Amino acid sequence: MQALKSELAAKLAARQGREGQVEARVRQFSNTWRQRASASGGTLDAQLSYTSPQAAQQNFSIRGLTMASLQEGPQEVLAFSVGGANQALRSVNIEPGLSENEIVSRFDRALMPSGIGVKLGENGELVFSTSEAAWANVRDSLSVRGSGIRYPTGQMSRVRTDAEPPAIAPEEWHTGDTEALRATLQQVVQALAQLQAARSAVSLALAQATGRVARAQPVQVKVSMDTLAENFTEKASQPGYESLLAISSALVGISRERVVALLGLD
Secondary structure, eight states: OHHHHHHHHHHHTTOOOSTTHHHHHHHHHHHHHHTHHHHTTTOBOTTOOBOTTSOOEEEEEETTOOHHHHHSSSOEEEEEESSSTTSOOEEEEEOTTOOHHHHHHHHHHHHGGGTOEEEEOTTSOEEEEEEHHHHHHHHHHOEEEBSSSSSOBSSOEEOOEEEOOOSOOGGGOOOSSHHHHHHHHHHHHHHHHHHHHHHHHHHHHHHHHHHHHHHHSOHHHHHHHHHHHHHHHHHHTSSSTHHHHHHHHHIIIIIIIIIHHHTTOO
16 A cells, blocks of 8 residues: 555556556455455454454444434334344333433443444444444344334334444546546545554554463463564565565454464463
8 A cells, every 4th residue: 555655646647557557456356355254253343443352343324313303302212123024123222311421321231132233423323233243234234113203013123223324435436637646645544544543553452362372371372372473564564565464464364263272361
């Protein structure tokens, strides 16, 4: 990606490179980004957050279900369903006087068996989450039935959800004209900073795992983990697409198998 940044800057400065080279770099990174979930063993989410041992999550909101609407009005029982009419309903009792944290807690407890977590967002909003693997099913089947206050009585209604946008969106990187190149360069610079943060998070996780192995395993295991961490750091610090590939390779080889086990050591 560092090479892409340099080529974009050169093209903007009218120092033309080989025809189609910038476009090829964008396609190359787009392909790498599309393979993020499988390449990372499901531990690197669309926000470039390292989630092991938990599977990568997709955050989303439910239209019309705001904290203000839940804190206003009379009592109502909201029944949720995921996966169709034959699935068990998960009920949330909303009543006057509940705090934001109490509302979040009730939603989280009710929806947890359906694989949905709930937390309070930075701006006081409800943030729902589910695993990336389950997201399509949740998006297409999540329904709610109310008591006629916030939602209709007696029938399940499909809700409309909005997924949190990914941290990096290479499909929006265009190179057709000067304005597009300038916008793409700005997004690439931001993406480089986000990738650096992701590398740091993975490096920290590997270092923590190495430390726990050192306390629980013979010396030779510690040596191999130290070597692994050093190799990862060396590769991930290199410019270009190798940095993202290093993250993916490390996560496939460690996070899904070894790190999950290592972090479970007491």
